[in-house]
Amino acid sequence: xxxxxxCTRYKSTRCKEENVTREIxxxxxxxxxxxxxxxxxTQGIPPGKKPSENLEPLFKRAMxxxxxxxxxxxxxxxxxIPEFEVVYNGEGSNEKRTPLDEIFRKAENLALFALTIGxxxxxxxDELFKSNEFALGSILDSVASDGADxxxxxxxxxxxxxxxxxGKINPSTGILRYSPGYCGWHxxxxxxxFEFFHPExxxxxxxxxxxxxxxxxxxxxxxxxxKEIHNFEDSxxxxxxxxxxxxxxxxxxxxxxxxxxx
Amino acid sequence: MDIxxxxxxxxxxxDNERVSALTKRAVExxxxxxxxxxxxxxxxxxxxxxxxxxxxxxxxDVLLAAKAMYAGMDVxxxxxxxxxxxxxxxxxxGTVHGDLHDVGKNLVGIMLKGAGFEVIDLGNNVPPxxxxxxxxxxxxxxxxxxxxxxxxxxxxxxxxxxxKEEGLSDRIKTIxxxxxxxxxxxxxxxxxxxxxxxxxxxxxxxxxxxxxx
Numbered sequence: 016x017x018x019x020x021x022c023t024r025y026k027s028t029r030c031k032e033e034n035v036t037r038e039i040x041x042x043x044x045x046x047x048x049x050x051x052x053x054x055x056x057t058q059g060i061p062p063g064k065k066p067s068e069n070l071e072p073l074f075k076r077a078m079x080x081x082x083x084x085x086x087x088x089x090x091x092x093x094x095x096i097p098e099f100e101v102v103y104n105g106e107g108s109n110e111k112r113t114p115l116d117e118i119f120r121k122a123e124n125l126a127l128f129a130l131t132i133g134x135x136x137x138x139x140x141d142e143l144f145k146s147n148e149f150a151l152g153s154i155l156d157s158v159a160s161d162g163a164d165x166x167x168x169x170x171x172x173x174x175x176x177x178x179x180x181x182g183k184i185n186p187s188t189g190i191l192r193y194s195p196g197y198c199g200w201h202x203x204x205x206x207x208x209f210e211f212f213h214p215e216x217x218x219x220x221x222x223x224x225x226x227x228x229x230x231x232x233x234x235x236x237x238x239x240x241x242k243e244i245h246n247f248e249d250s251x252x253x254x255x256x257x258x259x260x261x262x263x264x265x266x267x268x269x270x271x272x273x274x275x276x277x
Numbered sequence: 278m279d280i281x282x283x284x285x286x287x288x289x290x291x292d293n294e295r296v297s298a299l300t301k302r303a304v305e306x307x308x309x310x311x312x313x314x315x316x317x318x319x320x321x322x323x324x325x326x327x328x329x330x331x332x333x334x335x336x337x338d339v340l341l342a343a344k345a346m347y348a349g350m351d352v353x354x355x356x357x358x359x360x361x362x363x364x365x366x367x368x369x370x371g372t373v374h375g376d377l378h379d380v381g382k383n384l385v386g387i388m389l390k391g392a393g394f395e396v397i398d399l400g401n402n403v404p405p406x407x408x409x410x411x412x413x414x415x416x417x418x419x420x421x422x423x424x425x426x427x428x429x430x431x432x433x434x435x436x437x438x439x440x441k442e443e444g445l446s447d448r449i450k451t452i453x454x455x456x457x458x459x460x461x462x463x464x465x466x467x468x469x470x471x472x473x474x475x476x477x478x479x480x481x482x483x484x485x486x487x488x489x490x
Contacts, residue, residue, distance in 0.1 A: 058335060058336045058337055059335050059336045060335045060336075064335075066335060066337070067334065067335075067337070067338050069291055069337065069338065069341055070335075070337050070338075073337060140380070144380075144383050147343075147344050147347045147348075148344065149340035149341075149343055149344055149383070149384075149387055150291075150336075150337045150338075150340035150341045150344065152340075152380070152383075153336060153337065153340055153380060153384065154337060156380045196426060196427065196428070201428070202426060202427070202428045203428070222375070222377070223375065224374070224375025224376065224402075224426075224428065224429055225375075225428065226375065226376065226377055226426070226429075228377070230377055230378065256427075256457065256459060256461075256462075258456060258457075258459075
């Protein structure tokens with residue numbers, strides 16, 4: 016079940032020459048509290064396996080640090096299919112065939128998003144490693160990554176609610192997010208994405224290598240449409256190199272969930 | 278219990294305070310620092326490495342043990358000033374140019390040090406030339422590269438090419454790792470090894486060192 020939306024919203028308009036409506040969302044850090052089991056999994060501890068006693072105080076401290084240092088912010092902007100085609104094509108480096116290329120053209124609504132939990136957590140992780148607090152640093156890193164994912168779930172839910180308020184969804188609607196750097200969408204796609212709606216305004220910058228700073232940031236497109244459009248096979252050539260195949264879980268979850276507000 | 282064994286036991290429990298105190302005591306008892314290093318600290322970390330490899334313990338336990346090892350090393354360091362800290366080999370590590378993700382690379386560095394290697398950590402966003410320059414200057418036997426993105430992993434190819442161009446491939450071996458990297462990619466670019474996790478990376482580096490001419 017995705018976390019429910021509970022955040023303060025701000026609205027602003029503009030973007031270079033074009034008139035782009037953007038929304039900046041401040042998410043309460045308590046709403047993106049990482050899940051203990053998810054964090055343990057990232058630490059290589061399988062579900063059901065009891066970790067050592069040493070872990071509990073570390074996990075507790077990592078959570079405290081996360082809640083103290085995170086400041087989740089997101090920016091979203093609805094985008095038309097032709098506009099997104101330009102963003103998607105980016106610098107012309109995508110794989111020839113990608114799931115997203117086939118999915119976004121069948122979308123009913125699209126929105127770009129970029130979110131961050133801020134830079135303080137990453138700074139703290141660096142500090143911890145430098146002061147030999149390796150275990151705490153590593154757990155905080157997992158906690159922060161999971162927190163960023165939780166924030167992305169909230170934003171996805173927020174988009175769903177926005178569309179629902181506008182009467183743009185029905186029981187067959189499903190939303191999934193896709194990010195540059197994954198599933199054949201080349202990471203250089205970040206350039207056009209940033210040019211379109213300027214996540215710099217919430218403190219996310221893009222490096223020459225298209226990595227976002229702060230590191231614990233996520234960007235991409237949320238695709239709303241019939242659930243079926245998201246149901247692709249993981250048989251693209253690049254899928255062979257993928258170690259997680261996490262798309263399977265996401266698609267399964269989409270078909271399991273029915274938290275539509277209609 | 279033998280004090281060296283005791284240090285090793287506490288190290289495995291991640292008890293840095295006890296490891297530090299016992300290491301001091303071992304020094305006072307005039308046990309040679311090299312013996313404390315090999316038979317207590319590295320021996321303890323080797324057991325930790327094996328348990329981790331066999332999934333008996335998990336990453337946080339390894340990192341707590343590493344912290345305890347560093348606490349013991351802090352006691353020994355001043356005693357090695359003249360001849361330097363003994364090591365079984367020198368490794369230059371870094372996250373490749375364009376990439377800022379360095380937690381995985383840090384873990385490998387920690388494990389390598391725990392196994393008795395001298396590690397020169399160049400940090401993240403490291404240009405290919407910097408890897409080569411440093412390995413030459415430091416007379417390192419291995420270069421370890423990490424990347425988290427499909428785009429930045431291409432930098433690894435350049436490092437391997439540069440080593441070949443400079444005729445250093447026999448003297449300096451390469452190992453790569455990171456989420457998008459695979460054994461196939463390592464073979465494709467001509468890297469000497471691929472480490473699928475930090476523990477495996479240590480095993481690979483140990484093997485590579487044997488083959489350095």
